[in-house]
Amino acid sequence: MLKIENLHAYYGKSHVLHGVNFDVAPGEIVALLGRNGSGRSTTAKAIMGLVECQGRIDWKGEAIQGKKAFEIAHQGLGYVPENREIFPKLTVHQNLQLGQKRSGKNGRWSFEDMFNMFPRLKEREHTEAGVLSGGEQQMLTLCRTLMGDPDLIIIDEPTEGLAPKIVELVGQFLQSLKTRGVSVLLIEQKLTIAMNISDRALVMGHGSIVFEGTPDELRANNYIRKEWLEV
Numbered sequence: 001m002l003k004i005e006n007l008h009a010y011y012g013k014s015h016v017l018h019g020v021n022f023d024v025a026p027g028e029i030v031a032l033l034g035r036n037g038s039g040r041s042t043t044a045k046a047i048m049g050l051v052e053c054q055g056r057i058d059w060k061g062e063a064i065q066g067k068k069a070f071e072i073a074h075q076g077l078g079y080v081p082e083n084r085e086i087f088p089k090l091t092v093h094q095n096l097q098l099g100q101k102r103s104g105k106n107g108r109w110s111f112e113d114m115f116n117m118f119p120r121l122k123e124r125e126h127t128e129a130g131v132l133s134g135g136e137q138q139m140l141t142l143c144r145t146l147m148g149d150p151d152l153i154i155i156d157e158p159t160e161g162l163a164p165k166i167v168e169l170v171g172q173f174l175q176s177l178k179t180r181g182v183s184v185l186l187i188e189q190k191l192t193i194a195m196n197i198s199d200r201a202l203v204m205g206h207g208s209i210v211f212e213g214t215p216d217e218l219r220a221n222n223y224i225r226k227e228w229l230e231v
Contacts, residue, residue, distance in 0.1 A: 001026045001183055002047070002077075002152055007055035009039075009046045016042045017053070018207040024152060029174065029184040031194035031215075033229060034204035040187045041082060043204070044154045047185075048072055048079045060151075078150030082157045082187075084141045088130025092121055095129050095140055099147035107149030108180055114143040117173055135166035142173060152183040159190050171197055191229065195219065203228050 002024040009017035017039050024030045032040050046053040049069045057065040064072050073079070087095050096114060100107070115122035118139040124132060129140055138158060145153060155174070159167045171193050177184055188194040194201065195215040203211035203218070205228040211218065218224065 001028075001060060002185070003056075003058040004043075004047070005056040005058075007043070007046060007053060007057065009042050009051050009053040011042075011051065016051075016207050017046065019055070020204075020207070020209055022202055022209055022212065024183050024185055026151075026183055027178060027181050028200065029178055029186060029198045031198035031201045032185060032187045032204060033189070033191065033194060033201060033218075035229065035231070036189075038204040038228075039207040040204050041156055042207075044079065044081075044156050044185070044187060047154060048077065073148065073150075076149075076151040078145040078148055078153035080141055080145050080153065080155040080158065082160065084137050086129040086132075086137050086140055086144070089128060091126050091128055092132070092140055093125045095144050096147050099144035107147065109146045109149060114146070117176060118143065118169065135162050138162060138166070138170065139173075142170070146177075146182075150182065152185065153177065154185045154187070156187045157189065158186070159188065159193060167193060 004020055004022050007017050007020040020043060034040050042051060045051045047057055049067050049072050053065060056063060059075060059077060096111060120136055121139055121143065124136060129137065142158065158170050174184055174197050186194060186198060198215055201213060201215050201218045202209055203224055210228055211224045
Protein backbone atom coordinates (compact mmCIF):
# COMPACT_ATOMS: atom_id res chain seq x y z
CA MET A 1 0.00 0.00 0.00
CA LEU A 2 2.66 2.51 1.10
CA LYS A 3 6.23 1.89 -0.02
CA ILE A 4 9.22 4.10 0.79
CA GLU A 5 12.45 3.63 -1.15
CA ASN A 6 15.80 5.39 -0.57
CA LEU A 7 14.13 8.42 1.03
CA HIS A 8 16.34 11.41 1.78
CA ALA A 9 14.96 14.60 3.33
CA TYR A 10 16.40 18.01 4.10
CA TYR A 11 15.73 21.10 6.17
CA GLY A 12 17.64 23.71 4.19
CA LYS A 13 21.21 22.38 4.01
CA SER A 14 20.66 19.94 6.88
CA HIS A 15 20.44 16.33 5.63
CA VAL A 16 17.97 14.61 7.99
CA LEU A 17 16.90 11.32 6.36
CA HIS A 18 19.54 9.04 4.85
CA GLY A 19 18.07 6.42 2.51
CA VAL A 20 14.98 5.28 4.46
CA ASN A 21 13.24 2.12 3.19
CA PHE A 22 10.06 0.48 4.50
CA ASP A 23 6.48 -0.35 3.59
CA VAL A 24 3.05 -0.53 5.21
CA ALA A 25 0.62 -3.22 4.05
CA PRO A 26 -3.20 -2.89 3.94
CA GLY A 27 -4.73 -3.20 7.42
CA GLU A 28 -1.32 -3.22 9.12
CA ILE A 29 -0.18 -1.22 12.15
CA VAL A 30 3.51 -0.34 11.88
CA ALA A 31 5.25 1.40 14.79
CA LEU A 32 8.06 3.82 13.91
CA LEU A 33 10.20 4.10 17.03
CA GLY A 34 13.30 6.04 18.02
CA ARG A 35 14.62 8.82 20.19
CA ASN A 36 13.82 12.49 19.60
CA GLY A 37 15.81 13.75 16.63
CA SER A 38 16.08 10.34 14.98
CA GLY A 39 14.03 11.40 11.93
CA ARG A 40 10.62 9.88 12.68
CA SER A 41 8.56 13.08 12.37
CA THR A 42 10.54 14.15 9.30
CA THR A 43 9.65 10.82 7.68
CA ALA A 44 5.95 11.53 8.26
CA LYS A 45 6.26 15.06 6.88
CA ALA A 46 8.15 13.81 3.82
CA ILE A 47 5.40 11.29 3.06
CA MET A 48 2.81 14.07 3.34
CA GLY A 49 4.73 16.47 1.08
CA LEU A 50 5.61 18.89 3.88
CA VAL A 51 9.42 18.79 3.57
CA GLU A 52 11.85 18.66 0.66
CA CYS A 53 12.81 15.07 -0.12
CA GLN A 54 14.38 12.76 -2.67
CA GLY A 55 13.77 9.09 -3.34
CA ARG A 56 10.49 7.36 -4.06
CA ILE A 57 7.22 7.31 -2.12
CA ASP A 58 4.60 5.02 -3.66
CA TRP A 59 0.98 5.03 -2.52
CA LYS A 60 -1.12 2.24 -3.99
CA GLY A 61 1.43 1.84 -6.78
CA GLU A 62 1.59 5.53 -7.70
CA ALA A 63 4.51 7.85 -6.95
CA ILE A 64 3.34 10.75 -4.75
CA GLN A 65 6.60 12.53 -3.92
CA GLY A 66 6.51 16.10 -5.18
CA LYS A 67 2.74 16.41 -4.75
CA LYS A 68 1.19 18.97 -2.44
CA ALA A 69 -0.07 17.91 0.99
CA PHE A 70 -3.75 18.44 0.14
CA GLU A 71 -3.38 16.32 -3.00
CA ILE A 72 -1.83 13.50 -0.98
CA ALA A 73 -4.59 13.75 1.62
CA HIS A 74 -7.25 13.54 -1.10
CA GLN A 75 -5.70 10.26 -2.25
CA GLY A 76 -6.49 8.63 1.09
CA LEU A 77 -3.56 9.41 3.39
CA GLY A 78 -4.43 10.93 6.78
CA TYR A 79 -1.97 12.73 9.05
CA VAL A 80 -2.22 13.59 12.73
CA PRO A 81 0.69 15.91 13.59
CA GLU A 82 2.32 16.00 17.00
CA ASN A 83 1.08 19.53 17.73
CA ARG A 84 -2.58 18.55 17.06
CA GLU A 85 -3.52 21.73 15.12
CA ILE A 86 -7.19 21.89 16.07
CA PHE A 87 -9.23 25.02 15.21
CA PRO A 88 -9.55 26.59 18.68
CA LYS A 89 -12.44 28.97 17.96
CA LEU A 90 -14.60 26.30 16.33
CA THR A 91 -16.66 23.79 18.28
CA VAL A 92 -15.88 20.09 18.47
CA HIS A 93 -18.68 19.41 15.97
CA GLN A 94 -17.39 22.06 13.55
CA ASN A 95 -13.84 20.68 13.75
CA LEU A 96 -15.16 17.23 12.86
CA GLN A 97 -17.19 18.69 9.98
CA LEU A 98 -14.05 20.25 8.53
CA GLY A 99 -12.45 16.81 8.44
CA GLN A 100 -15.25 15.24 6.40
CA LYS A 101 -14.55 13.96 2.92
CA ARG A 102 -15.81 16.40 0.30
CA SER A 103 -16.21 13.95 -2.59
CA GLY A 104 -19.92 13.47 -1.93
CA LYS A 105 -19.40 9.83 -0.99
CA ASN A 106 -20.26 8.51 2.44
CA GLY A 107 -17.10 7.47 4.28
CA ARG A 108 -16.77 4.53 6.63
CA TRP A 109 -16.84 6.84 9.70
CA SER A 110 -19.71 8.90 11.11
CA PHE A 111 -20.13 11.42 13.93
CA GLU A 112 -21.76 8.61 15.90
CA ASP A 113 -18.64 6.45 15.47
CA MET A 114 -16.47 9.25 16.83
CA PHE A 115 -18.70 9.81 19.85
CA ASN A 116 -18.91 6.07 20.55
CA MET A 117 -15.12 5.82 20.61
CA PHE A 118 -14.71 8.96 22.70
CA PRO A 119 -17.91 9.72 24.64
CA ARG A 120 -16.23 12.78 26.15
CA LEU A 121 -16.32 14.43 22.72
CA LYS A 122 -20.09 13.96 22.62
CA GLU A 123 -20.35 15.76 25.96
CA ARG A 124 -18.22 18.61 24.55
CA GLU A 125 -19.77 18.60 21.06
CA HIS A 126 -20.78 22.27 21.15
CA THR A 127 -17.76 23.51 23.11
CA GLU A 128 -14.99 25.54 21.48
CA ALA A 129 -12.02 23.27 20.87
CA GLY A 130 -9.58 25.78 22.36
CA VAL A 131 -10.88 25.21 25.89
CA LEU A 132 -10.62 21.41 25.75
CA SER A 133 -8.00 19.59 27.81
CA GLY A 134 -4.92 18.21 26.08
CA GLY A 135 -6.40 14.72 26.08
CA GLU A 136 -9.69 15.94 24.61
CA GLN A 137 -7.85 17.87 21.90
CA GLN A 138 -5.91 14.72 21.02
CA MET A 139 -9.16 12.76 20.74
CA LEU A 140 -10.56 15.50 18.51
CA THR A 141 -7.63 15.66 16.12
CA LEU A 142 -7.60 11.86 15.77
CA CYS A 143 -11.31 11.84 14.98
CA ARG A 144 -11.16 14.83 12.65
CA THR A 145 -8.55 13.04 10.54
CA LEU A 146 -10.67 9.89 10.47
CA MET A 147 -13.66 11.85 9.17
CA GLY A 148 -11.69 12.27 5.94
CA ASP A 149 -11.94 8.47 5.54
CA PRO A 150 -8.22 7.72 4.98
CA ASP A 151 -7.01 4.25 4.02
CA LEU A 152 -3.81 4.89 5.97
CA ILE A 153 -3.32 7.26 8.87
CA ILE A 154 0.07 8.55 10.04
CA ILE A 155 -0.10 9.47 13.73
CA ASP A 156 2.77 11.36 15.37
CA GLU A 157 3.16 10.89 19.15
CA PRO A 158 -0.58 10.53 19.97
CA THR A 159 0.03 9.75 23.66
CA GLU A 160 2.55 12.51 24.39
CA GLY A 161 1.71 14.23 27.68
CA LEU A 162 -1.53 12.32 28.22
CA ALA A 163 -2.76 10.69 31.42
CA PRO A 164 -2.57 6.86 31.55
CA LYS A 165 -6.36 6.52 31.23
CA ILE A 166 -6.36 8.58 28.02
CA VAL A 167 -3.37 6.64 26.69
CA GLU A 168 -5.43 3.47 27.13
CA LEU A 169 -8.32 5.04 25.18
CA VAL A 170 -5.97 6.03 22.36
CA GLY A 171 -4.68 2.44 22.23
CA GLN A 172 -8.24 1.15 21.89
CA PHE A 173 -8.88 3.75 19.19
CA LEU A 174 -5.86 2.57 17.18
CA GLN A 175 -6.93 -1.06 17.40
CA SER A 176 -10.43 -0.11 16.23
CA LEU A 177 -8.93 1.35 13.05
CA LYS A 178 -7.54 -2.03 12.10
CA THR A 179 -10.97 -3.66 12.38
CA ARG A 180 -12.22 -1.14 9.78
CA GLY A 181 -9.35 -1.89 7.41
CA VAL A 182 -7.37 1.30 8.06
CA SER A 183 -3.57 0.98 8.05
CA VAL A 184 -1.60 2.90 10.68
CA LEU A 185 1.94 4.28 10.75
CA LEU A 186 2.36 5.05 14.44
CA ILE A 187 5.22 7.29 15.57
CA GLU A 188 5.73 6.72 19.27
CA GLN A 189 8.22 6.94 22.10
CA LYS A 190 6.15 4.89 24.55
CA LEU A 191 7.27 1.35 23.79
CA THR A 192 4.48 -0.33 25.75
CA ILE A 193 1.57 0.91 23.64
CA ALA A 194 3.49 0.55 20.38
CA MET A 195 4.58 -3.00 21.13
CA ASN A 196 1.13 -4.07 22.29
CA ILE A 197 -0.80 -2.97 19.20
CA SER A 198 1.62 -3.03 16.25
CA ASP A 199 2.18 -5.83 13.75
CA ARG A 200 5.71 -4.66 12.97
CA ALA A 201 8.21 -2.31 14.58
CA LEU A 202 10.75 -0.09 12.85
CA VAL A 203 13.51 1.64 14.80
CA MET A 204 15.14 4.82 13.48
CA GLY A 205 18.52 6.20 14.40
CA HIS A 206 20.37 9.13 12.81
CA GLY A 207 17.90 9.31 9.93
CA SER A 208 18.03 5.63 8.95
CA ILE A 209 16.10 2.45 9.76
CA VAL A 210 18.33 0.41 12.09
CA PHE A 211 15.86 -2.37 12.89
CA GLU A 212 12.76 -3.94 11.35
CA GLY A 213 10.90 -6.87 12.85
CA THR A 214 8.00 -8.00 15.00
CA PRO A 215 7.44 -6.58 18.48
CA ASP A 216 8.59 -9.91 19.92
CA GLU A 217 11.82 -9.71 17.93
CA LEU A 218 12.42 -6.19 19.22
CA ARG A 219 11.76 -7.27 22.80
CA ALA A 220 14.39 -9.98 22.38
CA ASN A 221 16.97 -7.62 20.87
CA ASN A 222 18.67 -6.01 23.87
CA TYR A 223 21.33 -4.30 21.77
CA ILE A 224 18.85 -2.37 19.58
CA ARG A 225 16.76 -1.31 22.57
CA LYS A 226 19.75 -0.08 24.57
CA GLU A 227 21.55 1.53 21.65
CA TRP A 228 18.63 3.26 19.91
CA LEU A 229 15.62 3.45 22.24
CA GLU A 230 16.46 3.59 25.93
CA VAL A 231 17.41 6.92 27.46
